[in-house]
Amino acid sequence: MWPQNNNPTWPANPSDNPTWPGSGSGDGGVWPGGNQGPPAWPSQPSQPGGSGPAPASSWPSQPGGSGPAPASSWPSQPGANQQSVAVPYTHSLNGVHNKLMIIINGVIKAKPNMFTVDMYAGEDVAFHFNPRFNERGQKVIVRNSCIRGKWGAEERELANFPFSPGQSFEMKILCTNGEFKVAVNGSHLLEFKHRLKNLNSIRSFGIFNDVTLTSVRTETLP
Numbered sequence: 001m002w003p004q005n006n007n008p009t010w011p012a013n014p015s016d017n018p019t020w021p022g023s024g025s026g027d028g029g030v031w032p033g034g035n036q037g038p039p040a041w042p043s044q045p046s047q048p049g050g051s052g053p054a055p056a057s058s059w060p061s062q063p064g065g066s067g068p069a070p071a072s073s074w075p076s077q078p079g080a081n082q083q084s085v086a087v088p089y090t091h092s093l094n095g096v097h098n099k100l101m102i103i104i105n106g107v108i109k110a111k112p113n114m115f116t117v118d119m120y121a122g123e124d125v126a127f128h129f130n131p132r133f134n135e136r137g138q139k140v141i142v143r144n145s146c147i148r149g150k151w152g153a154e155e156r157e158l159a160n161f162p163f164s165p166g167q168s169f170e171m172k173i174l175c176t177n178g179e180f181k182v183a184v185n186g187s188h189l190l191e192f193k194h195r196l197k198n199l200n201s202i203r204s205f206g207i208f209n210d211v212t213l214t215s216v217r218t219e220t221l222p
Contacts, residue, residue: 085213088206095200096126099221102173102205105214110166112210117173119180121201124148127180127192129173131163133210145195152195162189168214174221175199 085106093100096119108115112133119127125146132140143155162184163169174181180192196202207213 085216087211087213088208089213089216090204090206091216091218092204093202093218096175096202097199097220098175098177100175101219101221103215103217103219104171104173104207105168105216106171106207107168107212107214108163108165109210109212112163112165115163115209115211116207117171118206118208119202120204120206121196121198122203124196124201126194126196126202127173129182129192131161133163133165141190143190143192147196155192158190160187160189162187 091102104117114130114132117127117129118125125144128142128144128146130142130144132142139161140156141158141161145152169185172183174183179194182189182192207216
């Protein structure tokens, strides 16, 4: 059974079953811990009422530093672990494709401002995932892209903010043919439609700012 939203318990031993739930559109798969029944993606968080997304803020031209750091030699075996992964962290990819999943385990720092995960295609940012813990007194997860030096429209509207100062988390980013999907601590969080269509050009991702990493790995679902 898929954990409900706001359930803080992550399925045990996520690396034992490295598959992702199906979306009902042919992506197939079973979420860790699910043994029976048809594949199912966690229920979507309800959209909050009120006004639409806030106007885009003036974000620096290159969040988290001056571009991707040299690629690290991270073990390719699923489930491989290290303690204390250095941040900023960059992981090289052989392109992005359907059913590629990135699994990030870490701990939010005690007094965080933000942390960032960026998917890079050369100098372009195909997917910018940026939880901010105190933006004018609000918690918000900003999603965006930067293509040919221009940031697109920010996506901000979200009912749930699953990260807490000083708390551990497990985040999964799944690439499908049409979008990136993000799940945190066993619950589906959001989708981000591909704006950069050449997925094979996405050759690295980086993790920056107020987070301590314990493990980062990639898997390809069957």
